[in-house]
Amino acid sequence: MIDFLESDFSKYVVAVTAVSFLFRSIIKFWLDKETRSFQNNLESKLSDYEHKLEKERIKLQISYGGIFEKQASALLSLHKSIIKLQEEADLATISFPEDVGKSKLRFRESWSIVRNEYRENRVLFPEDIDDAVKAFLEKIFMAVREYHSAERQLLRVPTGEEFDNIIDKQDAAFEVIRVEVPDIEKKIVDSIRAKIGASVDY
Numbered sequence: 001m002i003d004f005l006e007s008d009f010s011k012y013v014v015a016v017t018a019v020s021f022l023f024r025s026i027i028k029f030w031l032d033k034e035t036r037s038f039q040n041n042l043e044s045k046l047s048d049y050e051h052k053l054e055k056e057r058i059k060l061q062i063s064y065g066g067i068f069e070k071q072a073s074a075l076l077s078l079h080k081s082i083i084k085l086q087e088e089a090d091l092a093t094i095s096f097p098e099d100v101g102k103s104k105l106r107f108r109e110s111w112s113i114v115r116n117e118y119r120e121n122r123v124l125f126p127e128d129i130d131d132a133v134k135a136f137l138e139k140i141f142m143a144v145r146e147y148h149s150a151e152r153q154l155l156r157v158p159t160g161e162e163f164d165n166i167i168d169k170q171d172a173a174f175e176v177i178r179v180e181v182p183d184i185e186k187k188i189v190d191s192i193r194a195k196i197g198a199s200v201d202y
Helices: 004-090 095-122 127-154 162-195
Strands: none
Touching: 004 095, 004 127, 004 162, 095 127, 127 162
16 A cells, blocks of 8 residues: 555656646746847847937037038138238238328228127137137237327327336237237137147147
8 A cells, every 4th residue: 555655656746747847848948938039129129229329420420520610610710810910910010100090990800800700600619719719809909909099199299207108008019919919829729729630749
């Protein structure tokens, strides 16, 4: 009787083990299949997402490329106008008396061109160049105006002390035009070179 029970129990254990193994194999097969399906689906979605990102990157690159091209063009044009303005400022302070009116007019016209160009393209300029150009325009305008103001005062035949004060005023204007303004212009040039990739680092 005991042998019979042991035999049945053994058969039962073997049957349960076999069913358990089969069930585990089915579950594992189903899970592997679902995992592969999920992984393939995920890889497909990831590939589509990467493709969309690449398309957006190319669009942005083209868009920003156009902006950078406009920025470089505006900066180069501004620098050309600034050089012309510096030349007119120099001429406005060394002209013969009979040419002063014309040189002042040319300076003001050149100054207006730079100011308008700066205002129209200001949105494209980096902040450091924006600040430098603003300082440049203010200083060069005030210096030339101060110089001519002193010239008019000299025509009134001032006294000795007044004469010295007027000459000091003119010297200060010259200092701005010949030293401060070129320093600002150099800062603008250095910034432009850095922005358009034309600077050389040692």
